[in-house]
Amino acid sequence: MSKQTAEFKKSANDTKTPAGKLNLLPPAERELLINTWNATQCDYPSYLCIHQLFEAQVARTPDAPALVHEDQTLSYAxxxxxANRLAHRLIQxxxxxxxxxxxxxxxxxxMVVGLLAILKAGGAYVPLxxxxxxERLVYILADAAPTIVLADETGHAALGQAALACRTVLDPNxxxxxADANPQVxxxxxRHLAYVIYTSGSTGTPKGVMVEHRNVTNFLTAMSASIGIASHDRLLAVTSIAFDIAGLELYLPMSQGAMIVMASRDEVADPVKLQNQIIAQKISLxxxxxxxxxxxxxxxxxxxDLKALCGGEALSSRLSTQLRLATRGVWNLYGPxxxxxxxxIYRISKHRDTNGVTAPIGRPIANTRVYLLDAYGQPVPLGAAGELYIGGDGVAxxxxxxxxxxxxxxxP
Incomplete structure (x- = not known):
């Protein structure tokens, strides 16, 4: 008799421990739920910061186009x-x-120069x-309490003079x-913070989530392996930096030598303009x-003619089927x-009918563990409802x- 089987039988015959705390799952099922489906260990450069991934790519392809916005194109160099020039000022x-x-x-x-400069200086950016x-902007400023704010004319007007009066304000334009050499910190x-990003506040007061560089480095490595991105790819960035998913749009291409095409606010709001950008810029992701x-x-x-990534809302069966037929690949993504x-992550298969079921959220990405637990913190049986717990190197x-x-x- 195995040790696990013995413990299972012991739990089943226990008359003193509260039922909710007993281990009543068969050993094979518990092993499947706890370990087999969470065997996601994978090497990644956990010692590197986000901007260091970018700097390594600059060294490899300095003349390649890194960022396109309207009629302006910037190479990696x-x-x-x-970003370095601004970073040195921030350090000073x-x-x-x-x-x-x-x-x-x-x-x-x-905007991208400012984000990179903050990271290169060793700081953690608070996106607004x-x-x-x-009211939301003023609340975040008061809670995060930064002494330095990067703001252009629009940002300055949005924040207001009162909120900026006691802070140093720099325009990243x-x-x-x-010096334009990489700063050394x-x-x-x-293990230091890359950013503090605030939740929507839909369930109460907005909360500032503290995310470290290693969290993002693991994520970028996992996404690159799961989706596949190469130097010839062109990614259309449509998300506000106030949402964490903008991190994928900016840092994934930067770490792989691909090109970011930044959509304007007007293009994001107008489907026809967005479609025109996708076609004109030959967007592949x-x-x-x-x-x-x-x-x-x-x-x-x-x-x-692109790879489509979906997240932030449930992906219906009808839409997943439409996307599957209209694109080169569809991935459904989930995460708080x-x-x-x-x-x-879950790839929508071209050979599998969804049968009217909402697309699954898939399996955990690299170095991530997912559990469904009951009210007592015990794993629920296969097919049962439970509360989702997420662990691993992505936890902020x-x-x-x-x-x-x-x-x-x-x-814990």
Whole structure:
């Protein structure tokens, strides 16, 4: 008799332990649920920061196009040099590892320069969308308490003079005459924060989720392996930086030598303009919520010669079938902000009918574990309902300024 079987029989005959705490799953099923389906261990450069992945790519392909926005194109070397100049200024102003720096700018190359500069200086960026209600922006500024804010004219107007009065404000469009070599921050490690991003607040007060570099590095490595992205790919970035999924749109191409085409706010809001961008820029990869894909597929025109990534909303059977027929591949993605962008992935098969069922969220990505547990923290049997728990290298550090909630939600 195996040790697991003996423990199972012992639990079944236990008359003193509360029923909810008994281990009543057969050993083979428990092994399947706990270990077999969570065997996702995979090597990745856990010691590297996000910007270091980008810098390595700059060294490999300095002249390759990195970013396109409207009529402006920046090569990898140009984007890196601009970010470096701003990063050196941030370091001079006192930015150190884990220091929070807010950024509130319109969608433009300066936005990407600002994000990279904060990371290169060792700071953690706090993204603010200037189109958001002023009450939310002011709340986040007060809670995150950055001493430095990157803001263009639009961002400055959105935040207001009162909120900025006691802070140093820099416009990432106006680069200081600094060295453009990669800054060196010896104390910075992949265990330091990359960003603090705030939840929607739909279930209460917005919470600042503290995400480390290693969390994102694991995610990018997993996505590259799962989806496949190469230097010839062109990804259309459509997501506000106030949403964590913008991290995939920006950092995945940067780490693989691909090109980012940044859609403007007007293009994102207009399906016809978005479709024109996809065609004109020969987009090969795009991530969007199902509602955006639905509006694109409702338009007349050619099929979408790209890989489609869906997330943020449930993917219906009808839409997944439409996407499967209209694209080169469809992946459904799921994950809360607290576990770094996406935690599970499912490819919609061309050879499998969904039979009217909403697309599954799939299996955990690399170095991620997923469990369905009951109210007592025990795994539920196959086919039973339970609460989703996610573990692994994507789990964030916790909530900023919310130690009680962190202890409640981030459990051992």
């Amino acid at each position: 140009q984007l890196n040099a601009r 102003l006192g930015v150190v590892p884990d220091a929070r720096v807010a950024i509130c700018v319109t969608r433009s190359p300066a 969308d200037p189109a958001y209600p002023s 106006e680069l200081p005459p600094r 010896p104390s910075l490690t992949a 795009m991530q969007a919520v199902p509602s955006v894909w639905r509006t694109l597929l409702d338009l007349p025109g050619p099929t979408l 902000t607290e576990t770094t962008i996406w935690s599970s 550090r916790g909530y900023l300024n919310r130690p009680e909630l962190t202890a409640e939600r981030f459990v």
